[in-house]
Amino acid sequence: MTETAVRGRTSYGPGELARFLEVERRQFDYALAVGIVPGPDRHSRRQRRWTHRCAVRLRRTAPEIRACLPPAPELEHLGAVRSAELLADRLGHDVDPCVLPELALLGHVPRAGYYRGRPLYDRRAVDVVDGDLVTAAALTGRLVMGEEAARYLGIRAADLDHLVRAGRLVPATKVRSRYQRRRSAPAVALYRIGDLDELTTDDRIDWPAVRDTPRGRPSVLASLPTAD
Structure with missing residues (x-):
């Protein structure tokens, strides 16, 4: 494949760029993962692609790229x-x-x-x-923030806070909010849907009573002991 043969192309997906560089797809994936090949320079809502200009620049260094790559079966x-x-x-x-x-x-x-x-x-x-x-x-495995987790369980945000405080629900991970500094530790808790589903089977919790508690009334879960 020559530069002339693809002159009409304006951008490349991963598979297309791998073929243009004459490497196997898994070699290309490896090169991208370890930084031998730079990430896409063209982004849209649903796709990440490389521009033709970037692809041609990489093509000129293809021999050096291939020399850095392990054989495909090893990847x-x-x-x-x-x-x-x-x-x-x-x-x-x-x-x-x-x-x-x-x-x-x-x-x-x-x-x-x-x-x-x-x-x-x-x-x-x-x-x-x-x-x-x-x-x-x-x-x-879908991850949701606290407000959506409470809606999924059919409870109030305050009820969810008590479940977390008592250790009955543990965040799957935490991420930074757009308002946090980069050096700050991630503060936004995300909860796994699978964990929420499992929690609903906990017969130690009176779910009807929790869900029937009106706004402004103390949570039934307030009596749960705080986790160590």
């Missing part, structure tokens, strides 16, 4: 974003990268190490995991 582990792209290509629909931690939690796609503090996933498992499992993991 068995990928990050969440690349794994999600492979799943999307195979299944024919968008896959959110947040589905990978859930698939790992459920034992369908094992973690295979870390790179710069971020988990890597077993490429072989990503290639064969069933589409129905991916769909289910996308539901149970």
Whole structure:
């Protein structure tokens, strides 16, 4: 493939750029993950692509890029974003990268190490995991903020606060809000839908009483002991 042959193209997706650079897709994914190839320089609402100008610049250094890459069979582990792209290509629909931690939690796609503090996933498992499992993991692994978590449970925000205080509900992770400084620790708690579903089966909680408590009245959950 020559520069002339693709002169009419204005941008490239990952697979297209891999072919343009004459490397296999998993080699390209590796190069992108470790910084040998720069990230996309063209962004839209649903796609991340490389401009033709960027692709041509990379093409001129393709021999040096290929020299830095391990053989394709050795590249068995990928990050969440690349794994999600492979799943999307195979299944024919968008896959959110947040589905990978859930698939790992459920034992369908094992973690295979870390790179710069971020988990890597077993490429072989990503290639064969069933589409129905991916769909289910996308539901149970969805992360929501506290207000949405309370609505999902059908309770008030104050009730949710008591569940968290008592250790009955633990955030799956925390992220920074747009108002926080970069150096500040993440402060916005996110809750996993699967954990919320499991919580609703806790027979130690009188859910009808909690949900029937009107606004302005003390929460039934206020008597829960505070977690250590």
